[in-house]
Every structure is written in structure tokens, then in C-alpha cells.
Amino acid sequence: MILLKGQLLGVALLGLLVHTSGKKVSCFMDHSGKSVYDFNATNIYGNETIEFSKYQGSVLAIINLQEPGGTAEEILNGIKWVRPGGGYVPQFQMFEKIDVNGNKEHPLYTYMKSVCGPTSDTFEDLLFYSPLRVSDVRWNFEIFVVDKTGRLLYRYSPDHDLSMIREDIRKLLFKVEVNDAQVNKGNIALHEAQEELSNEINPY
Ligand SMILES: *[C@@H]1O[C@H](CO)[C@@H](O)[C@H](O)[C@H]1NC(C)=O
Numbered sequence: 097m098i099l100l101k102g103q104l105l106g107v108a109l110l111g112l113l114v115h116t117s118g119k120k121v122s123c124f125m126d127h128s129g130k131s132v133y134d135f136n137a138t139n140i141y142g143n144e145t146i147e148f149s150k151y152q153g154s155v156l157a158i159i160n161l162q163e164p165g166g167t168a169e170e171i172l173n174g175i176k177w178v179r180p181g182g183g184y185v186p187q188f189q190m191f192e193k194i195d196v197n198g199n200k201e202h203p204l205y206t207y208m209k210s211v212c213g214p215t216s217d218t219f220e221d222l223l224f225y226s227p228l229r230v231s232d233v234r235w236n237f238e239i240f241v242v243d244k245t246g247r248l249l250y251r252y253s254p255d256h257d258l259s260m261i262r263e264d265i266r267k268l269l270f271k272v273e274v275n276d277a278q279v280n281k282g283n284i285a286l287h288e289a290q291e292e293l294s295n296e297i298n299p300y
Pocket residue numbers: 135136137145147203
């Protein structure tokens with residue numbers, strides 16, 4: 097699993113994908129009070145627990161990447177020299193190898209899949225995990241996008257057009273947070289305007 101924070105959208109890795117239209121799923125509004133900030137995961141070296149709450153205020157793209165290597169060294173070497181290769185060094189947080197589906201799937205994935213439905217209605221043949229679940233991640237590079245408040249918004253299939261994903265993320269990055277004070281001010285202004293209007297219409 098790799099995670100891109102804010103503007104660090106890893107175009108280098110994602111750029112490898114072949115782009116057809118793909119599928120974008122809008123996630124449900126989760127009323128359980130949970131968010132991705134309730135989860136944590138171990139970094140790729142296995143020596144640090146990263147709590148997702150540290151990403152408050154950032155837009156996140158959470159991506160699964162299939163890696164034959166097991167250790168951090170093997171995985172990082174694979175990325176550097178094989179895919180995408182060319183000496184590429186990821187500038188985003190990478191996590192240790194986990195299961196995204198099946199009995200041993202990581203709790204973050206259980207949660208994300210419960211809020212964002214599947215990007216496909218078919219399965220590949222010969223999958224090496226069980227049980228198969230409808231909401232399972234179908235292939236490498238599914239992307240889950242989380243807004244600055246920890247809310248899951250979108251889930252994209254691996255073949256989704258990257259420029260559209262980038263555009264969605266850009267919008268979230270520049271979205272102005274409206275806080276309670278502003279909302280209250282807005283409500284008062286609206287209330288006053290309504291009163292004025294009703295006085296005009298009905299002066300008695
Ligand atoms: C990480 O999450 C697990 C449950 O998924 C929990 O048991 C554990 O206490 C958490 N660790 C930290 C350091 O928050």
C-alpha cells in the first residue's frame with residue numbers, strides 16, 4: 097500500500113497505467129462516526145506505526161501496489177530498478193506489505209471497502225485468497241481518495257483516466273473549508289435577509 101499526501105500525487109508511478117475510461121465510485125456517507133483517521137498501518141521498514149490521524153488537513157490518495165518482493169529492500173529495489181525503474185525513489189509514504197482482501201485483510205481496507213463499493217462486477221481467475229467479497233479490490237492501483245477531513249470520497253478502478261483523478265484531487269486541495277462560525281454568520285445573514293424580504297412583502 098502506498099499513500100500520497102496532498103500535492104505529492106505520484107504521477108511517476110501512476111503514469112504507467114493505461115488509461116481507458118475506467119470506473120469512479122462515489123463512496124457512501126459514513127454515519128458511523130468513523131473515518132480513515134481511526135486507522136494506522138506499519139511503514140515499509142516495519143519500524144514505525146503511522147497513525148492516519150496525522151494526515152488531518154491533507155488530501156490523501158491510498159493506493160495498493162502488488163509487489164513480489166517481501167522485505168523493504170526487495171520492494172524498494174523493485175521500484176527503483178524494475179517498475180517503474182530508472183532510479184525512481186518514491187517521495188510518498190510507503191507501508192509494509194499487507195493483504196487488501198480475504199481473511200487477513202488490513203482493517204483499513206475492510207473499512208474503505210465497506211464505504212466505497214467495488215469498481216467492477218467481475219473477478220479475475222485464479223485468485224489466491226478467500227473468501228471473495230463483492231467489494232474486493234480487483235487489481236493493482238485501485239485508488240481511494242480521502243478529503244481533508246478524513247472522509248472517503250471516491251474509489252477509482254486502475255484503468256481510470258488519470259487526468260480526471262488529478263482534477264478531482266486538485267479540486268479537493270483547493271476546496272475552502274467552511275467552518276461553523278462562517279456557517280452561523282451565513283445563517284444570520286440569511287435570516288436577516290428573509291425578515292427584510294417578508295417585511296417588504298407584508299409590512300404589517
Ligand atoms: C493500530 O490499530 C489497531 C487496530 O487496527 C489497534 O489495535 C492498535 O492499538 C493501533 N495502534 C496504534 C499505535 O494506534
